[in-house]
Amino acid sequence: MYDFAVVGVGPAGARFARRAAEAGYDVVAFEKGEVGTPLACSGHVSDDIWGYVPDEAREELLQNEVYGARFRVGGPDSTPYPFYKEERVSNVIDRVELDRTLADCAREAGADVREGHTVTGVDERDDRVVLEVKKADRVGGGTETVEARMVAGCDGPVSRVRRAVGLPEPEEKLHGVLAFDRTPDGGDFVDVHLTAPTFFAWRIPRGEAGVEYGLAAPPGVEVNDMFDALTDAYDVETDHFCSGAIPVGPPETVTTDRVFLIGDAAAQTKPFTGGGIRYGMAAADAAAETIDPADPATLDDYESAWRDELAREIRLGKLIRKCYSLPEPVQRLGLRALSGEIGVHMDRPSSFFSRTHLRRLLR
Structure with a gap:
């Protein structure tokens, strides 16, 4: 036994x-x-991931490094609100x-x-x-x-x-979908679209591996149709479509x-x-x-x-x-007020209230 x-x-x-x-x-x-x-x-993961794998695995796993995110209330042509760090924010693996x-x-x-x-x-x-x-x-x-x-x-x-x-x-369980455009993209910002009900859609550059597009929404929302609208807005064709539940x-x-x-x-x-x-x-x-x-x-x-x-x-x-479900004018106001250099950790919401982040907001 x-x-x-x-x-x-x-x-x-x-x-x-x-x-x-x-x-x-x-x-x-x-x-x-x-x-x-x-x-x-x-x-798309934080630097914490490297504490869980052997040091020699980093080179094989790492596809791209991310320094910030552009939040948008609409599609790719809408106003971007950038949040960034001078040092690496996250990794694409x-x-x-x-x-x-x-x-x-x-x-x-x-x-x-x-x-x-x-x-x-x-x-x-x-x-x-x-x-x-x-x-x-x-x-x-x-x-x-x-x-x-x-x-x-x-x-x-x-x-x-x-x-x-x-x-x-x-x-609850959200319904998430994602797929890939194989065109290489070494950009160092992800794009986050607050267009899916109670959640968001995303675009993640993955270096030589291409670009990942995805979104998640509650049950009952036609996520496949919303995903098609997202990739149509970016004028891309994707493959390796994946779909699954996200527990929250x-x-x-x-x-x-x-x-x-x-x-x-x-x-x-x-x-x-x-x-x-x-x-x-x-x-x-x-x-x-x-x-x-x-x-x-x-x-x-x-x-x-x-x-x-x-x-x-x-x-x-x-x-x-x-905040994803606030009225659009309130979202824009908040994003405009808070955008800029940040001092937060992507896995720790408590870091939003850290001294480092509050100092950067006051700047």
Whole structure:
């Protein structure tokens, strides 16, 4: 019997598998397809990402560096309101290769990472969790039963683990889409359009890899039509279209007696961007540091630890998102007043109130 079984080997699952294996636990991790595919989200991340990967991975992962963002209330021809730093604000990375790099780190730490394995059943018992796992034909086919003292559900916004054990859903799920124009663009500003209901659309230059276009909106909005309008406005043709759910708002609990959720499955995401790479890996670290698979009571410690780390940022992120729904004249007034050099961290809304940022505003 394993100490931990991890369902889903995205950033959160791979990070937890690595940290738990480094702590000496016996870890198995299941990914239903190939790690990193299909692409499900953007690769626009803060400098914090480099603390989670080996130093030598940076050159292979990095596609472009970003120094600011142009916010617009309308389309590409509308007035831009620039927010920028003199130093790098963020990075554009190869999102698929990030997942593969993190999975390799987990393997090197001793975790048994199995691709082509789909968890189809989760049976939580008093002293263990029994998983039913279907193997893809390319890895031998058939099914197997795997037992673990605890299970980490890291299987994304539409989590099978979450449903199987009856944990509550995220507060909401947005519908996100993105695609790529392969024309190289080394620009150092992203474009953010406050044109999607309660959220936004974006354009991210990815260096030699081209340009990413995307948007997200609540259920019921015709996001495909809005995406077509966005790319038509930029007069580009895109390929590799991706679509998926973006969970926003963690539920009151993400644990049972022997199961815990991490990452998108727990809606550990930024409400104002939908990004969850850094938040999910921070929660994975909290889980590895607090959970003892032989002691279910330590799951309460995990609940406290990840919320101590992220709850304030998530709460402030919700306030920022409310600004996306303000009347357009108010949005323009606010963007005009606040635009210019900033002192904020893209993963930490609390940095908006930092001394560095307030000094720059006063300038």
